[in-house]
Amino acid sequence: MLSHLLAQNGIDSVVIDNRRRVEIENTVRAGILEADSARLLVDSGVSDRVMREGHAHEGIDLRFTGESHRVDFKALVGESVWLYPQTDVFIDLANARERDGGDVRFGVRDTAVDIAKPAIWFTDSDGVRQEVRCDLLVGADGSRSICRAQVPHAERTHYFREYPFAWFGIITEAPKSAPELVYAHSPRGFALISQRTETHQRMYFQCDPETDARTWSDDRIWEELQARVAGPDGFTLAQGPITEKTVLRFRSFVAEPMRHGTLLLAGDAAHTVPPTGAKGLNLALADVKVLAEVIERALLKADDDALDEYGPRALGRVWKAQHFSYWMTSMLHTLPGATEFDVRRQLGELQSVVDSESGRRLLAEGYTGCWPA
Secondary structure, three states: OHHHHHHOOOOOOEEEOOOOHHHHHOOOOOOEEOHHHHHHHHHOOOOOHHHHHOEEEOEEEEEEOOEEEEEEHHHHHOOOEEEOOHHHHHHHHHHHHHHOOOEEEOOOEEEEEEOOOOEEEEEOOOOOEEEEEOOOEEEOOOOOOOOHHHOOHHHOEEEEEEEEEEEEEEEEEOOOOOOOOEEEOOOOOOEEEEEOOOOEEEEEEEEOOOOOHHHOOHHHHHHHHHHHHOOOOOOOOOOOOEEEEEEEEEEEEEEEOOEEOOEEEOHHHOEEOOHHHOOHHHHHHHHHHHHHHHHHHHHHOOOOOHHHHHHHHHHHHHHHHHHHHHHHHHHHOOOOOOOHHHHHHHHHHHHHHHHOHHHHHHHHHHHHOOOOO
């Protein structure tokens, strides 16, 4: 996305990725886009496919004590989120860069960077060693970023929180169990019922981080998921063959600063959030929207101070998202060693949210990314 936005202002870039395009296109990722993320794809000319093939979700269900309570985003903040798989976001962007003549190198290896020059070296997919020199180096290279490590220890601060649980995630060949996402708090732990397509669904339940997905049979998985959403209203999940099982550990992390000289960090290289709030991809897109603007001013308008704005502007949104993701996670998950008081307090918090218009609006603002300025 950054490369696409820069190209629209006449700024050349080279994008490298250590994975092959076909690998990325077949890696299942999260699927919720904030309204601003969907608009960025359309308004920047990437593609309008999100509007044609995506599904607008105007709310979510919070389910606890066996009952569902809808939080209506559209009524509360005037916005929806879009169910649109991250793989499709990638395909749209890769197609747009190919269409517009963008320089994207997939399947590279042996990458090294130098932020003093700045430069990047890598072996391309044909086995040829390459060197690229540039004005600015953007590290959007994920949570194990080699670019982030270039910031001297004395000049960086890392904020980190590890969570004592993980998600057991499945993909199943089944019809939708609900029209919108269901976030379930239960005595057995958290569960999330989400959708992907008319025929394939994504579901999760809270588990121990050391869980081995290979030891769980399909019957055992369905028994656990059904138990976590069961209630007097008779809600049940549509079942089908399970085609993928994974255990996802998660954490909260923020690296400051997001700029060091000619190096700028974006996305998971600078911050990660628990998936409970559906914020990871959306934060990355918000980062590069700001980054494209300040790079344009710095390179085309000789604004020497523009790049200094990037970190503070991006981090304002990052820390709001960290708070929201932590809040959703702590409100819905069962903590190891939780007492009966802890559980009843959680239920009181959930009831307070759904009973109060202000509480529902706070959740809607965070989930849709429509935070007050």
